[in-house]
Amino acid sequence: MKFGYLLVVSTHDTVDYLKLAYALALSIKNTQKTGYDQVALVIDDKTPVGELASSWVFDHVIEWNQETYWDGRSWMDQLSPFDATVCLDVDMLFTRDYSHWIDYFLENCELYVANKSYTYRGEVVTDLHYRKAFIRNNLPNLYSMYTFFKKDSEMAKDFFELGRHIIKNPVEFSNLFLTNYKPRVVGTDEAFALSAKILDIVNDIAYPLEFPKVVHMKPMIQNWPWPAEAWSDHIGFYINKKGEVKLGNFQQHSIVHYVEKDKINNEVIHILEEISWKN
Amino acid sequence: MEKLMDFDEWLANYKPQDPEYFAVFDPQTGEVKSVGPKHAFENEKNKILIDREIAEAIIEGNIKIGSCVIDPTANSLEIAEVKNIHKIDDVLHRIQDVAYAADIEKPDLYISYDANQKTLTVELSEELEGTKKLPEKFQPVKPKKVVWDGDTEMDFLITEYNDPNVLFEMISVKINELKGSSVTFENIDYSRFSVYTRRIFKNCVIEYK
Numbered sequence: 471m472k473f474g475y476l477l478v479v480s481t482h483d484t485v486d487y488l489k490l491a492y493a494l495a496l497s498i499k500n501t502q503k504t505g506y507d508q509v510a511l512v513i514d515d516k517t518p519v520g521e522l523a524s525s526w527v528f529d530h531v532i533e534w535n536q537e538t539y540w541d542g543r544s545w546m547d548q549l550s551p552f553d554a555t556v557c558l559d560v561d562m563l564f565t566r567d568y569s570h571w572i573d574y575f576l577e578n579c580e581l582y583v584a585n586k587s588y589t590y591r592g593e594v595v596t597d598l599h600y601r602k603a604f605i606r607n608n609l610p611n612l613y614s615m616y617t618f619f620k621k622d623s624e625m626a627k628d629f630f631e632l633g634r635h636i637i638k639n640p641v642e643f644s645n646l647f648l649t650n651y652k653p654r655v656v657g658t659d660e661a662f663a664l665s666a667k668i669l670d671i672v673n674d675i676a677y678p679l680e681f682p683k684v685v686h687m688k689p690m691i692q693n694w695p696w697p698a699e700a701w702s703d704h705i706g707f708y709i710n711k712k713g714e715v716k717l718g719n720f721q722q723h724s725i726v727h728y729v730e731k732d733k734i735n736n737e738v739i740h741i742l743e744e745i746s747w748k749n
Numbered sequence: 750m751e752k753l754m755d756f757d758e759w760l761a762n763y764k765p766q767d768p769e770y771f772a773v774f775d776p777q778t779g780e781v782k783s784v785g786p787k788h789a790f791e792n793e794k795n796k797i798l799i800d801r802e803i804a805e806a807i808i809e810g811n812i813k814i815g816s817c818v819i820d821p822t823a824n825s826l827e828i829a830e831v832k833n834i835h836k837i838d839d840v841l842h843r844i845q846d847v848a849y850a851a852d853i854e855k856p857d858l859y860i861s862y863d864a865n866q867k868t869l870t871v872e873l874s875e876e877l878e879g880t881k882k883l884p885e886k887f888q889p890v891k892p893k894k895v896v897w898d899g900d901t902e903m904d905f906l907i908t909e910y911n912d913p914n915v916l917f918e919m920i921s922v923k924i925n926e927l928k929g930s931s932v933t934f935e936n937i938d939y940s941r942f943s944v945y946t947r948r949i950f951k952n953c954v955i956e957y958k
Contacts, residue, residue, distance in 0.1 A: 599802075599811065642761050654767065654801070690806075697812040703836040706843075708912045711941060719914050737849040741911075 471620075473572060474508030474529065474552040477560050478542040481514055485731045488518055490560040493734045495527040496742035497564040500713050500749060506569035512542060512549050524743055543658050544637050547619060547630040559615040561734075562684070562727045565715050571681045572618075580623035583662055584616040585676040587686035588724060589693055590705065590717035599690040606651035609663040610672040615727055616682045617662070625674065629665050636661040683724035687717070700730060707733050713745045770804030771796045774819040781817040784808060841913055842948035844905075847956045855883055857950035860905075862957050867938045871905070871922050872931040877950075880931045900925065906945040907937065913945045924949075 475498055479487035495509045510530035511519065519525050530551045537545065546557040554576055575582055587595045598605050619626040636643045640656035643664060653660055666672045689698035698704055705718035707728065715722040728734075769787040773796045774780060783790070784807045790796050797819060806812045844860060845853065859872045859881040873879020875890050883890055901924045909915035917939055922932050944955055 599806065602805075641764050645760055645763055652765065690811075697806065702838070706837050706841060706913065708914070710912050711910050716912060716914060735849065737846065740849075 471553045471576060472508070473506060473554045473576065474510055474550070474556075476510050476512065476546055476550045476552070476555045476557040478512040478546065478549065478557065479514075479560055480535070480537070480542060487560055488513060488522075489739065490731060490734050492522055492524075492527065493739055493742055494558065494560055494562055494564070496524065496739070496746050497713060499527050500742065500745045501564045501567055503567060503569045506567075506572050508552065510549075510551050510555075524746055527746065543614060543617075544630060544634045544661060546617065547621065547626055550619075550621060552621070554620045555618070557614075557617045557619075559727060561729055561731055562615065562725050563709075563715060564725055565713075565722050568682070568725070574679075574681075575618045579618060579675075580620050581626040581629060581671075581675045582618040582679075583666070583676050584613040584682050584684060585611050585678075587613055587684050587691075587727070589691065590685050590687065590701075590720050590722065591693070592685075592720070592724075593693060595686060595691045597691040597693065600688055603648060603651045603653035603660060604663060607648045608667075609648075609660070610666055610676050612659060612663040612666060612676055613684070613686070614658040614662050615686075616684055616725070625669075625671060628669060629662075629671065629675070632665040632668060633658070633661045636664055684727050685717070685722060685724045686727045687729045702730055702733070709738055709741055711741060711744070713742055768801065770799050770801055772799045772804070772817070772819065781807075781814055781819060784814065839948045841906075841945050842953065843911070843913070844944045844946060844953045844955045847954045850954045853952045853954055855887060856881070856952045856954045858953040860944060860953070860955040862937065862955065864958060867936055869907075869920070869934045869937040869944075870931050871903075871927065871934075873924075873927040873950075878928045880927075880929065901949065903946060903949055907939065908943050908945055910941040911943050913943070917942060 477491045477494060479491050491511055495511070498509055499507055508529045509527060510532060511528040512532045512534050513519065514533070514535035516531050516533045519528065519531050532549060532551070534542070534549060536542070542549075543557055546555065550557070556572070556575075589595060601611065603609070604611055619630075636656060637658070644652045644656060647664055647668070648656075648660070666675055687701050689701040692698065692701060694704065706716075708716040715726050717726070770784060771787055771790050771793075772781050773783045773790055773793045775782060775795070784799070784804050803812065807814050807817065844858075855874065855876065857874050857877055859874065861870045861872075862868070863870075872881040874881050875883060876892060878892060903922050903924065905920050905922070906913060907917045907920065909917070920934050926932050946953065
């Protein structure tokens with residue numbers, strides 16, 4: 471079964487999402503075993519991909535422009551060139567080999583959506599600051615940032631189809647299902663959670679596991695005793711020449727969802743490129 | 750008799766308004782007095798629209814109202830959540846490699862590392878009465894009139910590349926020593942390192958030769 475990671479980006483006025491996807495793809499190539507390191511990129515204009523120093527990190531480049539920004543991720547089942555896929559948010563970095571997670575998913579799951587996240591100190595996130603719509607509407611706590619699925623799965627097909635329908639009709643679904651707290655935007659997380667709830671498949675696709683472990687760097691969920699607008703006001707982001715990441719003085723071993731897009735600058739890219747060239 | 754719209758059609762098209770939240774503040778001190786929905790403050794003069802998430806966090810007690818101020822200098826009038834915040838980048842600032850600092854055209858502080866001689870030289874810009882010449886396009890340079898305590902000491906942490914948690918050594922320079930001259934440190938013998946400092950100057954760069 472052909473497995474790979476899927477990254478979906480589109481052109482944005484202020485954020486270079488291709489650069490973020492490139493950093494993530496480099497980090498995947500630098501850390502994952504052969505057979506677990508395939509990366510497909512979906513992008514609305516593939517011209518700039520050819521300008522990257524190591525564009526080979528993208529094993530597949532698919533030009534597709536039907537949706538903008540993150541909405542494109544809800545089409546992941548139709549866009550992926552792989553039999554089994556993990557679709558990722560692009561503002562993340564891999565810090566070690568996670569192929570054993572994939573072995574588990576391939577053997578046991580048709581569809582699995584991350585349902586926990588972690589602080590940079592490795593604590594499970596319990597703060598509900600960004601999840602009010604989930605709690606008040608009794609939605610499962612899904613994070614679309616790490617979604618595993620098999621292409622031939624009927625359950626996955628139904629799940630993504632309904633998710634797309636929710637994203638296309640946010641007002642109707644909010645008025646019917648999110649009455650206790652209406653989110654400002656019905657994003658992919660809300661759509662996936664609602665889709666799982668309506669289809670009654672939460673226990674099949676989001677049962678408790680100790681992985682995938684993703685450190686979620688939204689600032690208000692870091693268990694700090696003060697409010698924070700940006701996590702980088704309080705702790706540093708350090709990536710050494712081996713591509714190892716520290717946040718503050720905590721070495722990171724999980725996937726780092728760094729959130730602040732400016733963390734990936736030319737120097738970070740250069741570090742990751744150098745490692746990939748030596749491998 | 751007026752015909753009522755079909756309920757399902759109404760529900761499908763109904764779009765509730767997002768609630769708007771306001772903060773009432775003291776114009777003299779910027780202190781936030783109260784936060785609530787728009788209709789609660791119809792008669793208040795000094796109020797500003799604030800972000801829903803921040804408003805709800807204040808109302809729920811996750812952000813202390815006592816630590817909120819309105820910044821009158823910001824045109825957007827945002828809530829500054831915490832007074833006297835010290836960002837980590839101010840107290841532990843990584844001096845940027847010139848190779849990646851194209852946006853810093855006029856550095857205030859310039860460090861150069863000579864890998865052959867194993868020396869590290871610290872200079873101030875000529876704009877700050879130092880010795881580092883600015884590029885031709887900024888000539889002639891008009892010195893800035895800056896008043897500071899010349900005994901102020903700048904500490905530089907020489908660390909593992911991009912990791913201040915691994916400290917190799919620390920060196921110090923007084924600002925007075927950089928007026929009209931540079932300071933050179935010898936025997937700085939590391940294959941790859943970074944330099945961190947407290948951010949006394951805004952624009953600091955290091956060149957590795």
